[in-house]
Amino acid sequence: MERTKCLIIGSGPAGYTAAIYASRANIAPVLYEGMQPGGQLTTTTDIENFPGYPEGINGFEMMEDLRKQAKRFGADLRTGEVTHIDLSKRPFVATIDGDTTIEAETVIVSTGASAKYLGLADEKKYAGMGVSACATCDGFFYRKKTVAVVGGGDTACEEAHYLSNLASKVYMIVRKDYLRASKVMQQRVMEKDNIEILFNTNTVGLFGSPAVEGAHLVQFKGTPEEKTLDIDIDGFFLAIGHKPNTDFLGGQLALDEQGYIKTDGFTTATSMEGVFAAGDVADPRYRQAITAAGMGCKAALDVEKFLVDNDIK
Numbered sequence: 001m002e003r004t005k006c007l008i009i010g011s012g013p014a015g016y017t018a019a020i021y022a023s024r025a026n027i028a029p030v031l032y033e034g035m036q037p038g039g040q041l042t043t044t045t046d047i048e049n050f051p052g053y054p055e056g057i058n059g060f061e062m063m064e065d066l067r068k069q070a071k072r073f074g075a076d077l078r079t080g081e082v083t084h085i086d087l088s089k090r091p092f093v094a095t096i097d098g099d100t101t102i103e104a105e106t107v108i109v110s111t112g113a114s115a116k117y118l119g120l121a122d123e124k125k126y127a128g129m130g131v132s133a134c135a136t137c138d139g140f141f142y143r144k145k146t147v148a149v150v151g152g153g154d155t156a157c158e159e160a161h162y163l164s165n166l167a168s169k170v171y172m173i174v175r176k177d178y179l180r181a182s183k184v185m186q187q188r189v190m191e192k193d194n195i196e197i198l199f200n201t202n203t204v205g206l207f208g209s210p211a212v213e214g215a216h217l218v219q220f221k222g223t224p225e226e227k228t229l230d231i232d233i234d235g236f237f238l239a240i241g242h243k244p245n246t247d248f249l250g251g252q253l254a255l256d257e258q259g260y261i262k263t264d265g266f267t268t269a270t271s272m273e274g275v276f277a278a279g280d281v282a283d284p285r286y287r288q289a290i291t292a293a294g295m296g297c298k299a300a301l302d303v304e305k306f307l308v309d310n311d312i313k
């Protein structure tokens with residue numbers, strides 16, 4: 001069976017940065033890019049807060065740059081998804097796309113996180129028929145139409161702002177009486193005439209045939225002012241946070257109560273010796289491209305030290 005000194009799982013800023021560092025340290029890492037090469041940033045528009053890009057950069061382009069940089073130092077970047085991994089003994093054995101296997105002396109898990117849904121049956125019913133968790137992927141289909149964005153964080157504001165430049169009207173459905181987003185993002189949303197924020201509002205269902213034509217909402221739920229409201233919309237966008245992608249680990253690494261991989265102090269070491277975690281999969285707090293890249297760097301340095309300490313050549 002093929003063996004690598006370092007298997008990197010995932011191709012967001014954490015994975016590619018780990019690949020750059022590990023390649024430059026002559027570790028010859030193998031990186032599997034997963035279902036969405038480049039990760040979540042490939043679906044964002046402009047990234048304005050990554051140091052080094054004073055004019056901002058398109059997310060897809062930035063990930064292409066990171067990818068090229070990893071390749072330049074010889075990282076072995078491969079298409080494929082790690083569907084299972086056996087961490088019970090070293091070398092670890094990873095299964096790719098359910099068939100090929102590879103042995104790894106060390107592993108860096110940088111599989112990121114995926115968009116959360118509300119859990120309504122209607123979200124499944126209308127999947128691809130008006131329900132989306134990515135405004136930049138699907139916004140184009142809603143030009144001059146009416147859409148709703150669920151959530152009150154930075155992502156929701158960013159998506160609502162983006163959609164307001166395409167759609168004629170954007171509702172934001174916010175369950176609290178305030179936006180959690182940063183002041184600058186709130187400001188951007190408030191400045192748009194065609195964004196209407198519905199505070200204290202929850203979605204209980206969607207309607208329409210065959211595609212979404214509206215949403216059933218409840219306002220001031222559980223209070224004397226509780227009332228129902230239906231809005232007519234063509235698109236329903238979820239922006240309520242993300243779930244770390246750890247299912248393939250099958251419970252072999254310790255996770256925190258929200259499902260993020262636990263790391264040891266300021267290192268990227270997980271509960272399993274030789275397995276390290278970087279980026280959104282292990283970061284419930286910061287979840288930024290730059291912090292993910294920083295963790296990827298730390299993970300590669302932790303791998304390098306582990307290989308030396310264990311005399312693995």
Ligand code: NDP
Binds near residue numbers: 049118176242
């Ligand atoms: P957040 O966790 O910050 O916000 C999630 C939002 O969704 C909150 O308003 C939350 O409501 C709401 N929500 C969660 N679950 C439900 C539910 N079941 N029903 C209704 N509403 C729900 O997630 P984000 O994805 O917005 O941001 C994640 C991190 O990424 C943050 O740290 C953010 O700052 C960062 N980020 C930064 C950006 C930038 O700097 N340009 C862009 C995008 C993200 P409640 O407030 O009630 O919990």
